[in-house]
Amino acid sequence: MEAKYPFAEKFRDQILRCSSCGFCRAVCPVFGLTKRPAFNARGKMLVLKEVLDGTIELSDELIETLFQCTTCASCANQCPSGVNPPEIIKEVRKDMVHIGSCHPAFKGMNQVLQSHTNIYGEEAPADFERHRNKKAKCVYFIGCVGSYRQDEATTATLNLLDRLSVDYTLIDEVCCSGVLEDVGYEINQDMAKKNMELILATGARTVITGCPYCSRTFNKKPQYGQLKSEGIEVVHLSQFLKDFDLNVKTDKRVTYHDPCDLGRHCGIYEEPRELIRKIAPNFVELRHNRATALCCGAGGGVRGAYAKNSIGMARLRLEEVEEVGAEVLLTECNSCVHNLNNAKVRAQNFKIYTTPQFVNQLLSQAKRP
């Protein structure tokens, strides 16, 4: 029998394999905040089972749950039945878009990238007073959040790369467009092509990304396959920095938030910690760390579509920072920093930075007489 929706063809087996044990309740950030079972992976799989059975159709009524998933994959990480809900949901979103049932914010994201170079629809790219498109050993790829929302973090990173005498160049980058795959659309081929051309023109053998999502997109998506075939290595900044001797220390109590895109999605847990432990011996882990880390609430298009819940999830994450009494929360993702900072209330007197931002700050302080 031919499946009515393409997602069914691809994922029928996995969806039926969900035994409804409900263990995803413990880890789903959307459920953790809302306590509404329709939002966790079991709730979503039950809805999709009914679609498979033909008792219901994909429709606008399902938007609220199917588009409210940060794709953090903590459910997949501990599912006894081996189901991978985020992969299923991304596929279903494509079918939803196809039939015209799509959250307006997701639709907007695709529209913006049809006519702009970045997800924010900003006209002028930020100028970081650095060379662009020159010959260099490395390309530093900033990403949309770092370019348009967290420019302080980006400036700090670039200052750090300068201090470490890294031979790098920026490029006239456009959005990697990986996020479109999460929100029901496809990676924009033209954008992928433009990024690859610009990277190749520099002669660089290494691309350092400031954004874990860009790194994931470059490494895993076939649209960026040319990078691999040309022998270009793409690494996230935390991987690139781990072997440098930064020669600076702090006695502050520091903790670390694993971004989903770097941790669960790429398996990078230790490199950021190695670097942080070197500079902050008074390092402490959050209650949920590494593979069980709680999502900051921004992923999968949720920040744009369900802003209130996105901030709510970030607040829950910040409660864990208070719990361990940390003075500084570090992370390696501009998007996480952005959302967590937006969620921080005044009474919480810890600071939130990207690791390079914090390192750069320590280096500047150390320099002062």
Added chain:
Amino acid sequence: MKPEIKQHLIGIVGSENLTDSLIDLIAYSKDASEFKHRPDAAVWPTATEQISAILKLANQEKFPVIARGAGTSLAGLVVPQQGGVILDLSRMNRIIDIRIEDRLAVVQPGVVYADLERALAPHGFFFPPDPASGTVCTLGGNVATNAGGIRGAKYGTTRDYVLGLEVVLPNGEVLRTGSKCMKSVSGYDLTRLFVGSEGTLGVFTEITLKINPKPPVSRTALATFAVLEDAGRAVGEVMHSGILPRALEVVDQQTLVAINQNTNLNLPEVEALLVVETDGYTMEENDFQLTKIMDIFKKHHATDIKKAETQKEAEALWTARKSAYGVMARINYNLFVEDLTVPISKVPDMLRVIADLAKRYDLKIPTVGHVGDGNLHPVISFDGTKPEEVKRVEKASEELFRRVIEMGGTLTGEHGIGLAKAPFMHFEHDEVAMGVMRSLKRLFDPNNILNPGKMALEG
């Protein structure tokens, strides 16, 4: 649902705490069992008074109300088989009080088991009955099902720790049972009546639990047996030796084969593998217990015995037992996780019966279990999309339950009757017993509004 009832419910809980959206009705149509039926609406109450008002209304208008925690029931306990309103208690999740000096904790029904564990840990205390769903299941659900767990043989089940309850009755009255004392024989033991009553008599709004100091030291060992009966004799002797291990678990041959087929753990495919864990306050105390147990294993021809020297080694010894569910859940689409219990001496016979049923009905029924208290988990995995296979599963289940009762066992040790085992209640309970249970149900809930259709109470 009649619009005026919906309006009335909104009046009680507020419009933001009632839903009849399709996505919610689907999410509440199922638990971890294979049963399914949508409710008409669901509400998220946050106070006893709201629940009282809801039940009063339900009693007047005669619609079903199904209290629900995490919905991890494996027997259909919270599936709204006759529609009605789901009372989702997971937002009543406050730990009201922890009184270490009185050895008790007072909680709301929606508190997650693991959250209580986390709150007790800094005091060196714990709540011993430990269901496998501990990271998600709620204490209200644990009390309603009288949940057990791996530590049952030494520490008992939820029943042994409930000191008192606040319960809303179907007419809206609020009943307080038990006391906050370690001992009380004051009047009928209403608390025990409610423990394990599967939401059919009242809705818990506050639970007073006895808590235990947590022995800080534990030791783990594993033994394999070529012959099932040898393992059975070893378990029997351990359990009457005077040593009470905090866990004594069996993994049967079908499970070991299934694990090997689906992982690279490369376990020995023996007839039985036992994992044992002792606990206490000193290493010497643990060593004494473990040595005695290992001597018993040797005496009964264990083919291999391993003792963990470190925490890491202990975890490794638990791998076979702990990976079992994950493997079973992946064998096929659907699962019946049974929890029959037999007298400890009958465990080997029961495991033989299960293996024989699997063969005769051409099914996979890997079994693990808490042999220390005779509680076994045969897991029947099948493809629910094939009607012929479902028929064989149903026949095998019925025969399984008949044999359990013939052996002097019980249908359920810790999951409850719900919908799954309601058709088999009469195997275990005669007309007199069923009559008394039904009279009690009518006394508390004359209009049958609370969780109707469960436990064969309507027969």
